[in-house]
Amino acid sequence: MRYIKLWVLLLPLLLLGGCGEKQHQKQVYAMDTVMNLTVWGDGSALNDLQQLLQKAETQLSVTKPASLVSRLNAGETITPEGEIYALLEDAAALGEATGGSLDICLYPVTRLWGFTTGQYHVPGEGELEEALSRTGNQRLILENGTARLEAGAQMDLGAVAKGWAGAQCIRLLEKNSGVSCAMLSLGGNIQTYGTKADGNPWRIGVQNPKGSGLAGVLELEGTWAVVTSGGYERYFEENGRIYTHIIDPATGYPAENDLASVTIVSKNGLQADGLSTALYVMGLEKAAEFWRETGDFEAVFITKDGKLHVTAGLEERLKEPAGEVSVLEQ
Ligand code: AMP
Ligand code: MG
Numbered sequence: 001m002r003y004i005k006l007w008v009l010l011l012p013l014l015l016l017g018g019c020g021e022k023q024h025q026k027q028v029y030a031m032d033t034v035m036n037l038t039v040w041g042d043g044s045a046l047n048d049l050q051q052l053l054q055k056a057e058t059q060l061s062v063t064k065p066a067s068l069v070s071r072l073n074a075g076e077t078i079t080p081e082g083e084i085y086a087l088l089e090d091a092a093a094l095g096e097a098t099g100g101s102l103d104i105c106l107y108p109v110t111r112l113w114g115f116t117t118g119q120y121h122v123p124g125e126g127e128l129e130e131a132l133s134r135t136g137n138q139r140l141i142l143e144n145g146t147a148r149l150e151a152g153a154q155m156d157l158g159a160v161a162k163g164w165a166g167a168q169c170i171r172l173l174e175k176n177s178g179v180s181c182a183m184l185s186l187g188g189n190i191q192t193y194g195t196k197a198d199g200n201p202w203r204i205g206v207q208n209p210k211g212s213g214l215a216g217v218l219e220l221e222g223t224w225a226v227v228t229s230g231g232y233e234r235y236f237e238e239n240g241r242i243y244t245h246i247i248d249p250a251t252g253y254p255a256e257n258d259l260a261s262v263t264i265v266s267k268n269g270l271q272a273d274g275l276s277t278a279l280y281v282m283g284l285e286k287a288a289e290f291w292r293e294t295g296d297f298e299a300v301f302i303t304k305d306g307k308l309h310v311t312a313g314l315e316e317r318l319k320e321p322a323g324e325v326s327v328l329e330q
């Protein structure tokens with residue numbers, strides 16, 4: 001069995017020329033990934049950001065026995081602090097809005113495949129069917145400030161946790177942190193904050209899913225979450241077949257369709273992260289339809305034939321495309 005992992009899906013480009021103040025950088029390992037934090041202004045904010053990210057890992061990790069998620073998975077009823085309660089509510093609602101393409105209670109299945117533990121394994125039909133019968137966003141029960149899971153259900157917030165943590169970082173920076181602008185790269189989830197003093201937009205490179213180099217560069221002004229999901233990000237190979245880490249909750253098997261990657265641009269980090277996963281599961285046609293119906297985010301879809309399909313709001317912001325571009329209209 002061969003296991004391959006590529007971390008970087010989105011690259012912050014040209015970090016020089018920030019907000020006219022001193023630039024400070026820190027590398028942090030949290031939430032199972034390398035994070036690069038860059039702020040302009042008061043560098044002490046980096047320590048606060050690190051603490052926030054490490055706390056998010058402690059609370060949300062599915063592999064740490066003491067995490068809130070593990071306690072829920074062990075059948076406990078918990079009374080989480082308000083921010084976590086809101087995360088659970090929002091993540092379950094987003095899952096429902098995607099018709100279950102995002103399923104925060106997919107852990108019985110993702111665990112079988114071993115993507116969260118590293119014990120990779122192609123499950124048998126029987127065990128997969130049994131695990132699938134215990135999935136579904138509606139199995140999380142939120143009542144009067146408490147959270148619990150239906151018997152047998154298990155949660156994995158891996159599809160939304162980094163996006164949510166990025167949004168929490170922005171809230172921290174907005175609270176008088178002395179930071180005028182920032183670029184946070186949370187293992188490929190990018191979160192920008194504020195406006196650069198030189199008037200130039202942030203430049204974010206979208207990785208070419210088929211090998212090296214960039215598929216394009218997004219130029220964005222102000223505060224945005226930019227998140228990419230792609231099968232090439234984490235996968236293993238068994239008997240000559242490739243199994244990717246994004247699972248179609250309808251079948252329990254890795255999502256396999258015309259898409260090679262999905263990049264979401266949104267003001268809302270949780271939404272950007274959750275939808276990058278969900279729309280990858282849907283395939284281009286359903287994903288484009290979802291965008292037309294929902295409308296409060298933008299996306300770049302890269303299909304396996306190397307074409308870029310960009311939603312209308314990003315047409316002017318996507319630069320240096322490495323393939324043919326078609327624009328999705330409302
Ligand atoms: P992301 O990298 O944000 O696309 O999230 C992928 C991770 O979320 C995987 O490594 C699994 O832990 C989990 N996951 C995989 N498929 C799904 C799905 N359809 N819905 C929710 N979580 C998923
Ligand atoms: Mg995601």
